[in-house]
Amino acid sequence: MTARRLPTGGARRRHDSTIPPGSAVAPEDRIIGDTGPAEGPLVVAIGSVHGNEPAGTRALERIFDEIERDGYRFAGRLIGLRGNMRARRRGRRFITRDLNRSWTSAGLTALLAHDRGQADDPCADQDEDCEQRELLEVLVPLLASAKQPIVFLDLHSSSGEGPPFCCMADVLRNRPIAFGVPIPVILGLEEVIDGALIGYLTDLGHCGVAFEGGPHFAPDTVDNHLAILWCTLVNVGLVEAAHVPHIDAHRQRLADATAGVPRVIEIRHRHVIQPEDEFVMHPGYENFQPIARGEHVADDRHGPVEAPEEGLMLLPLYQGQGDDGYFVGRPINKFWLNLSAKMRSDTIDRLFPALPGVHRDPNRSDCYLVDPRIARYRTTEIFHLFGYRRSRSHGDLLAFSRRRPDFEALDALPPELAPLLTD
Ligand SMILES: [Zn+2]
Incomplete structure (x- = not known):
C-alpha cells in the first residue's frame, strides 16, 4: 500500500503566505519546517489547530530557526505543521466548525465521501473541510509509511490565565512523552471531548499529547512551547541533551511556571454549553484554581452555574467560541498510575x-x-x-x-482514510 509522498522540496522553513479565497493551501505551505527523512523517531508537531492560538505556530517557527542556525544533527525527524490556517488569518478559533472536534471515523468518512465541490455548490467544502483535507494530505503519507509509533504533539493555548500543562489519553506509550516534560498531566479529557486530532491519532496506535502553553497572547506561552518542544525532542531521543545549549533553562522554566500544581489530574466534570445558553464565566478564574462544590462560577440564561463538586478549575471559557464552559479536575496519586501500568x-x-x-x-x-x-x-x-x-x-x-494498547505496524490505514491512498 502506498500513499502520496510528502513533498520535500528541500525547504526547511517556510513563512506564512496569504490564502486567496477559494484556493487550496499546498502541503508545503502548511509545513513550517521539516528536518528531512532520517532513521529514528518521527515527531510531528502542530500549532494553531485553533486559529486564535498563535503561540504554538510561533514556537515551531522559532525552533526551526534555531535548528537551521545552530546546525543540529537529529537521530530522527521533526516536522512542524500549521493547523487551521484560514481561521488563523482571521484570528478566530474556527470559521464554520471546530477543527479539533471532527477527527472521528464517521466525520472523516463523511468528509471524504464527497468532492470538494464548486464555490456555488451548497455541498462545497467549508473552510474547515478544506483545512482537514489539506492536513490529511500531509498526515496520511506519514501514517501509511510508519514503522513505529509517530509522536504527535498538538500545541494549544487557553483563553484563561494559568501555567502550562498537557493532556493525554492514558495509554502506556504516551506516558514517557507526557511525563518527560516537567508540567502537570491531565487525564481523561479525551473521554469527554469527541473528535480531537490527538485522540484520533492515539487510537490509530500512535503517541499523542496535547500541550497547553498558557494564555493565548502572553509572550511566555511561546517560550513555554519552545521549552516543551526541546524537552520532548530530548526525551524521545531525537537529540542528546548535551547538544541542546539551553535544555536546563527550558526545563527550569517549565518547573518554575508550574510550581505548586499537582503533577497528575483527572477530569471529573465538563460543563457543555450551547450558543443559545448565553454562558458567561465569572471573571478571574485561572487554570488549577481550587473551587468548592456549589461555587457559583458562571451564569447562563437559566441562572447561576454552580460547580457540581470541589476540585481544580480547568479551561474556563473567556472567548466567544467553544462548546466547553469549564472543566473540574481532581489530583490523582502517581502510585495509582504506577499500579495501573503493572496491571494492564x-x-x-x-x-x-x-x-x-x-x-x-x-x-x-x-x-x-x-x-x-x-x-x-x-x-x-x-x-x-x-x-x-x-x-x-x-x-x-x-x-x-x-484504548488501543500497543502499536502494530500499520499495514492498513483505517477504512475511512482509504480514499486518500493511491496505487
Ligand atoms: Zn486550542
Whole structure:
C-alpha cells in the first residue's frame, strides 16, 4: 500500500503566505519546517489547530530557526505543521466548525465521501473541510509509511490565565512523552471531548499529547512551547541533551511556571454549553484554581452555574467560541498510575464480567457495559486502572472500551482514510 509522498522540496522553513479565497493551501505551505527523512523517531508537531492560538505556530517557527542556525544533527525527524490556517488569518478559533472536534471515523468518512465541490455548490467544502483535507494530505503519507509509533504533539493555548500543562489519553506509550516534560498531566479529557486530532491519532496506535502553553497572547506561552518542544525532542531521543545549549533553562522554566500544581489530574466534570445558553464565566478564574462544590462560577440564561463538586478549575471559557464552559479536575496519586501500568495485561480483564452489573457488549468484544444502579463500586477508577476509557451515549448504561494498547505496524490505514491512498 502506498500513499502520496510528502513533498520535500528541500525547504526547511517556510513563512506564512496569504490564502486567496477559494484556493487550496499546498502541503508545503502548511509545513513550517521539516528536518528531512532520517532513521529514528518521527515527531510531528502542530500549532494553531485553533486559529486564535498563535503561540504554538510561533514556537515551531522559532525552533526551526534555531535548528537551521545552530546546525543540529537529529537521530530522527521533526516536522512542524500549521493547523487551521484560514481561521488563523482571521484570528478566530474556527470559521464554520471546530477543527479539533471532527477527527472521528464517521466525520472523516463523511468528509471524504464527497468532492470538494464548486464555490456555488451548497455541498462545497467549508473552510474547515478544506483545512482537514489539506492536513490529511500531509498526515496520511506519514501514517501509511510508519514503522513505529509517530509522536504527535498538538500545541494549544487557553483563553484563561494559568501555567502550562498537557493532556493525554492514558495509554502506556504516551506516558514517557507526557511525563518527560516537567508540567502537570491531565487525564481523561479525551473521554469527554469527541473528535480531537490527538485522540484520533492515539487510537490509530500512535503517541499523542496535547500541550497547553498558557494564555493565548502572553509572550511566555511561546517560550513555554519552545521549552516543551526541546524537552520532548530530548526525551524521545531525537537529540542528546548535551547538544541542546539551553535544555536546563527550558526545563527550569517549565518547573518554575508550574510550581505548586499537582503533577497528575483527572477530569471529573465538563460543563457543555450551547450558543443559545448565553454562558458567561465569572471573571478571574485561572487554570488549577481550587473551587468548592456549589461555587457559583458562571451564569447562563437559566441562572447561576454552580460547580457540581470541589476540585481544580480547568479551561474556563473567556472567548466567544467553544462548546466547553469549564472543566473540574481532581489530583490523582502517581502510585495509582504506577499500579495501573503493572496491571494492564490481557488476562486480568477477564475478571470484569465477574463484577456485579458488568457485562460484555454483545456488539463489541473490546467494550463492556456497566449498569451504575448495580455496580456501586468505583467503576470508572477500576476501568481506568486496566486501560479502558469511558465512552458515552448508551442510555442508562456506562460504556467502557479498551484504548488501543500497543502499536502494530500499520499495514492498513483505517477504512475511512482509504480514499486518500493511491496505487
Ligand atoms: Zn486550542
